[in-house]
Amino acid sequence: QKEVEQDPGPLSVPEGAIVSLNCTYSNSAFQYFMWYRQYSRKGPELLMYTYSSGNKEDGRFTAQVDKSSKYISLFIRDSQPSDSATYLCAMDNGNNRLAFGKGNQVVVIP
Amino acid sequence: EPEVTQTPSHQVTQMGQEVILRCVPISNHLYFYWYRQILGQKVEFLVSFYNNEISEKSEIFDDQFSVERPDGSNFTLKIRSTKLEDSAMYFCASSGQGNYGEQFFGPGTRLTVL
Numbered sequence: 001q002k003e004v005e006q007d008p009g010p011l012s013v014p015e016g017a018i019v020s021l022n023c024t025y026s027n028s029a030f031q032y033f034m035w036y037r038q039y040s041r042k043g044p045e046l047l048m049y050t051y052s053s054g055n056k057e058d059g060r061f062t063a064q065v066d067k068s069s070k071y072i073s074l075f076i077r078d079s080q081p082s083d084s085a086t087y088l089c090a091m092d093n094g095n096n097r098l099a100f101g102k103g104n105q106v107v108v109i110p
Numbered sequence: 111e112p113e114v115t116q117t118p119s120h121q122v123t124q125m126g127q128e129v130i131l132r133c134v135p136i137s138n139h140l141y142f143y144w145y146r147q148i149l150g151q152k153v154e155f156l157v158s159f160y161n162n163e164i165s166e167k168s169e170i171f172d173d174q175f176s177v178e179r180p181d182g183s184n185f186t187l188k189i190r191s192t193k194l195e196d197s198a199m200y201f202c203a204s205s206g207q208g209n210y211g212e213q214f215f216g217p218g219t220r221l222t223v224l
Contacts, residue, residue, distance in 0.1 A: 034212075036215075041199075041218075041220075042217055042218070043114075043116075043201050043215035043216050043218045044153065044201070044215045045215070046213070046214060046215075049212050088153065090153075095158075095165075095166055096141060096143070096158050096165070096166070096205065096213070097155045097158060097166050097168075098143075098145070098153075098155060098213060099155070100153040100154075101152065102151070102152050103152075
């Protein structure tokens with residue numbers, strides 16, 4: 001079983017829709033959970049960082065962590081064309097060695 | 111806003127040649143990292159560096175790879191004898207003390223080995 005699984009299938013949504021992304025993981029030692037946004041041919045940009053189960057909100061973005069199910073989610077409300085990017089989940093068990101998902105390509109159609 | 115910078119943005123080299131990729135981490139950060147991303151694949155951890163020594167390295171980071179902090183600002187990744195399969199985007203990242211996991215990435219260097 002892969003350490004971090006993220007369905008890489010492209011996701012197209014109309015502007016204003018809610019985008020829902022998720023990752024599952026197998027390593028119960030993961031303590032820290034992140035979402036990065038990556039534009040084409042650029043470096044990953046940290047969007048959200050959390051270390052406990054529950055929800056964390058930042059503007060239009062909500063990160064959700066369910067450690068009992070080993071499942072994390074990212075929700076983007078009122079999506080904009082500028083949100084079109086690849087979204088990567090990443091996890092850390094405290095040794096600063098991030099394990100990434102494969103990334104979800106999101107396209108927001110005006 | 112402080113950011114991680116990397117040079118060059120694109121490096122083309124012949125198989126067997128040595129390359130050095132350069133990074134300037136965020137100035138008050140103490141932990142430094144290299145990751146790579148082969149086209150279409152996951153971002154993969156290579157190595158972490160703290161207090162002038164390697165903290166962790168992956169199985170990818172073999173004897174062909176080395177890292178160095180030659181001065182107070184630069185952090186370098188050297189590949190001694192490049193192979194075709196080393197072609198990838200290489201990302202440098204840094205984090206501040208205590209901010210486990212909050213790693214900030216540079217824009218990457220695209221390495222093409224011919």
